[in-house]
Amino acid sequence: MIKQRKLILGSTCLTLVPQLAFARNPFEFQTPVTPIARETLYVHDLFLTIIAVLFSVGFGFLLFSVIRYRASRGHRPALFSAPRTPLQWALSALPILTLVVIDYIVMGIPAYHAVLTLANTREDAALVVKVTGSQWRWRYDYPDQGISFISNLSTSQEQRDSGAPTDPNYLLEVDKPLVLPVGKKVRVLLTSTDVIHAWWIPSFGIKQDAVPGFLRETWVKIDRPGIYRGQCAELGGGGHGFMPIVVEAKAQPDFDKWLADAQTAAAQAAAVTTLSKPELLKRGQQDYATYCALCHQPTGLACRAPFRRSLAASRSPRRRP
Amino acid sequence: MSSAITDFGHHDAHGEPRGLLRWLTTTNHKDIGILYMLFGLTMFLLGGFFAELIRGQLIHPANHLLTPELYNQVITLHGLVMVFGALMPVTAGFANYLVPLMIGAPDMALPRLNNWGFWLLPPAAIVLVLPFVLKLIGIGNGPVDTGWTMYAPLSVQGGPGVDFAIFAIFLLGASSLMASINIVVTIFNLRAPGMTLMQMPLFVWSWLMTSFLLIAVFPALIAGSAMLLADRHFGTHFFSAAGGGDPVLWEHLFWFFGHPEVYILLFPTAGIMSHILPTFARKPVFGYRAQVYSYWAIAALSVVVWAHHMFTSGMPVAGQLYFMYSTMLISVPLGVLFFCWMGTIWQGALSFETPMLFALGYIVLFGIGGLTGLVLADAVADQQYHNSFFLVAHFHYALFGGPIMGVIAGVYYWLPKMTGRMYSERLGKWHFWLTMIGFNITFMSQFFLGVAGMPRRIPDYALQFAPLNMVSSLGAFLLGASQLLLVYNIARAAAGYGKPATNEVWDGAQGLEFTLPSPPPHHTFEEQPVVT
Numbered sequence A: 001m002i003k004q005r006k007l008i009l010g011s012t013c014l015t016l017v018p019q020l021a022f023a024r025n026p027f028e029f030q031t032p033v034t035p036i037a038r039e040t041l042y043v044h045d046l047f048l049t050i051i052a053v054l055f056s057v058g059f060g061f062l063l064f065s066v067i068r069y070r071a072s073r074g075h076r077p078a079l080f081s082a083p084r085t086p087l088q089w090a091l092s093a094l095p096i097l098t099l100v101v102i103d104y105i106v107m108g109i110p111a112y113h114a115v116l117t118l119a120n121t122r123e124d125a126a127l128v129v130k131v132t133g134s135q136w137r138w139r140y141d142y143p144d145q146g147i148s149f150i151s152n153l154s155t156s157q158e159q160r161d162s163g164a165p166t167d168p169n170y171l172l173e174v175d176k177p178l179v180l181p182v183g184k185k186v187r188v189l190l191t192s193t194d195v196i197h198a199w200w201i202p203s204f205g206i207k208q209d210a211v212p213g214f215l216r217e218t219w220v221k222i223d224r225p226g227i228y229r230g231q232c233a234e235l236g237g238g239g240h241g242f243m244p245i246v247v248e249a250k251a252q253p254d255f256d257k258w259l260a261d262a263q264t265a266a267a268q269a270a271a272v273t274t275l276s277k278p279e280l281l282k283r284g285q286q287d288y289a290t291y292c293a294l295c296h297q298p299t300g301l302a303c304r305a306p307f308r309r310s311l312a313a314s315r316s317p318r319r320r321p
Numbered sequence B: 001m002s003s004a005i006t007d008f009g010h011h012d013a014h015g016e017p018r019g020l021l022r023w024l025t026t027t028n029h030k031d032i033g034i035l036y037m038l039f040g041l042t043m044f045l046l047g048g049f050f051a052e053l054i055r056g057q058l059i060h061p062a063n064h065l066l067t068p069e070l071y072n073q074v075i076t077l078h079g080l081v082m083v084f085g086a087l088m089p090v091t092a093g094f095a096n097y098l099v100p101l102m103i104g105a106p107d108m109a110l111p112r113l114n115n116w117g118f119w120l121l122p123p124a125a126i127v128l129v130l131p132f133v134l135k136l137i138g139i140g141n142g143p144v145d146t147g148w149t150m151y152a153p154l155s156v157q158g159g160p161g162v163d164f165a166i167f168a169i170f171l172l173g174a175s176s177l178m179a180s181i182n183i184v185v186t187i188f189n190l191r192a193p194g195m196t197l198m199q200m201p202l203f204v205w206s207w208l209m210t211s212f213l214l215i216a217v218f219p220a221l222i223a224g225s226a227m228l229l230a231d232r233h234f235g236t237h238f239f240s241a242a243g244g245g246d247p248v249l250w251e252h253l254f255w256f257f258g259h260p261e262v263y264i265l266l267f268p269t270a271g272i273m274s275h276i277l278p279t280f281a282r283k284p285v286f287g288y289r290a291q292v293y294s295y296w297a298i299a300a301l302s303v304v305v306w307a308h309h310m311f312t313s314g315m316p317v318a319g320q321l322y323f324m325y326s327t328m329l330i331s332v333p334l335g336v337l338f339f340c341w342m343g344t345i346w347q348g349a350l351s352f353e354t355p356m357l358f359a360l361g362y363i364v365l366f367g368i369g370g371l372t373g374l375v376l377a378d379a380v381a382d383q384q385y386h387n388s389f390f391l392v393a394h395f396h397y398a399l400f401g402g403p404i405m406g407v408i409a410g411v412y413y414w415l416p417k418m419t420g421r422m423y424s425e426r427l428g429k430w431h432f433w434l435t436m437i438g439f440n441i442t443f444m445s446q447f448f449l450g451v452a453g454m455p456r457r458i459p460d461y462a463l464q465f466a467p468l469n470m471v472s473s474l475g476a477f478l479l480g481a482s483q484l485l486l487v488y489n490i491a492r493a494a495a496g497y498g499k500p501a502t503n504e505v506w507d508g509a510q511g512l513e514f515t516l517p518s519p520p521p522h523h524t525f526e527e528q529p530v531v532t
């Protein structure tokens, strides 16, 4: 029996020790920077505490029975098969009633509040951005400002082939992050051009599916400037693991400056009507790098990992618009 | 196949075929039960192989064991094989073998249907996995790669592997419906005189509810799959907005089946618990009626909570609130079940043979699965959990910690009855402890990964997730390897080694099946027992 107890202890330690290697509390989400994320973290901490208590009570009873009611210690079994006295009925009803109270009062009320808060995307919204998922990148539009760009994974192929990447933002870096102002409510509209994707940024507490052919909405209001990273959270094919989301939150003056620059650049791009051949080639190369290179090599033949299927030999999957 | 299994004291008086033909044409509930179980075990090993590939790929970042496409195929096959190939057949095997014995019936009510029901399964499994094998030898572009949830439009866009999967689902659906109808008919019509519904063993009750659920919800998946097939090849637009359809419709159809499905997997093992716990606590079942009513309540609730899998799909507020609160309600009957299991061992005289160890492990692990489910029910907090590794950990605690642990407990419990031989108790205990340790290392780390922000279904990941993934992978290798002990124990007893088992097998074992010899003769209860 000593052996069994040692085993229990040993296995518990084995699962816990690796967690100790982390400075951060392994039960905690990434640092929240929006009202929703804070509310969610509060709820998460509360729930985890509650279920930890429930588990400990249940496990305690189990452990007690296993130790106390051993046949090998000559314990004679009782014969009851249901509660009999009113007291026993009351004791049986107690855990169930506790569960109901936990469900609908302790958890249910904060949850109600959170659902309504999250659904309120319009009130006081200072800015609207549109997020479009595509296999396998994100496109960001600022409809009222006339800006739009595509945001691609920018982790280098060398890092991905290396087998031992060192880039601290490995697979979490993009060429053009979404830029948002801090302290303002931003209404986020989402859609997709092909399959369902999901826009998830843990420190915003937001995960919203982008459904092709429909608009979904959510909102964020970021506390402080910084760079926040997330990933697509709905399987969307071979490149699903490689469409990160990066948001750069700037203080209002910095954001305004960024906006002005971006608008100037957009205006310049729109003003150009005729292009010389070298300019066209340069444009084409840029577009190739932004849109095509993720899947296709310049030779048109072999495709690099993760898309090993070659263009020439492809029985490529059918695409529907 | 050893003679110990094939013989079973069989008599050839009516000239039945022998060898392979016997197994192909058998209408005997014990033969069919054994076929189901062996099929389930094979699929468990195949699904386990896929699982080890997944953890092999995830053991460190920038690993190139599998390409992203292959990785998606492997996770999809892992899910489908484990759910439809391993768990459902193995519990159906228990039902076929045990229900007639437990209710004192000579066989299942519809023996020919029973045979068809089983023999649809191997073709289904072959159809599902064939594209994977073909791909290995360079033909085609692989099996279904959409995740077991097969969300449209990804599944509309996918290659021919998706068609194979749809066809497999049709076969599996037909098989499940045949088995379920057979079980319902058997239970309602062939009970021994004197056995009222409220005297049936709880395993029989649990399978009655499972059958009802299967009959109620599998058609939704079949219909959905047919619509998917039509979208793929016949120009319909059920799931495409361009033609007036809606991709989210697939999610509704899938989860209308998918959520009850988790209880379809769970119920039979909840029933098994109420056989094992009383035996090794030497005490009657606690709260028989409460358990039956809980089964009913869980079954009824499970068909009205499905969209808790879709909190991030963009549901209106009313939908979010309804599905959140209704989901929370399930915790009440589930809590009653836990209470009854605890009540059964409370003040008993416990001994800890392998089935009991697995049953106790079930309470602990499934407890964690259920409790974390409660957390997932919060519609807004679910934005952090959904499709993260937290969710993966939840449903593995719920599905491995529950049904798989329960099935293993049941195997050790009834193996001596079925083979007439005791398994090795020492190896059984090793199996239990290694499983517990391996399982918790594998999946506890995944809770932390999810909370830290790692999405599921990605073949490569950011560096902050590396240490825990390494831990999880090592745990998975241990967990996988220790299941070989189960295979050995089963093979050993089936081959006729080990101490002979008595009729009662366990002192204190209750139920009609323990009044029969071990193994029971080919035909049982030719004279109906009378229950008083």
Ligand code: HEM
Binding pocket: B149, B262, B263, B265, B266, B308, B309, B310, B327, B328, B330, B331, B334, B369, B370, B371, B372, B373, B374, B375, B376, B377, B378, B382, B385, B386, B387, B391, B394, B395, B398, B399, B402, B403
């Ligand atoms: C109190 C009991 C339970 C509650 C409240 C609960 C709740 C939930 C919720 C809300 C989700 C969706 C989470 C998400 O997608 O973000 C979920 C997922 C899941 N649950 Fe549970 N659950 C419970 C018990 C169980 C049981 C008993 C099983 C199986 C025997 C189970 C198996 C699953 C599976 C397989 C999934 C995920 C499927 C997928 O997305 O691939 N759960 N659960």
Ligand SMILES: [Cu+2]
Binding pocket: A133, A136, A196, A197, A198, A232, A233, A234, A235, A236, A240, A243
């Ligand atoms: Cu995506």
Ligand SMILES: [Cu+2]
Binding pocket: B258, B259, B262, B306, B308, B309
């Ligand atoms: Cu569910």
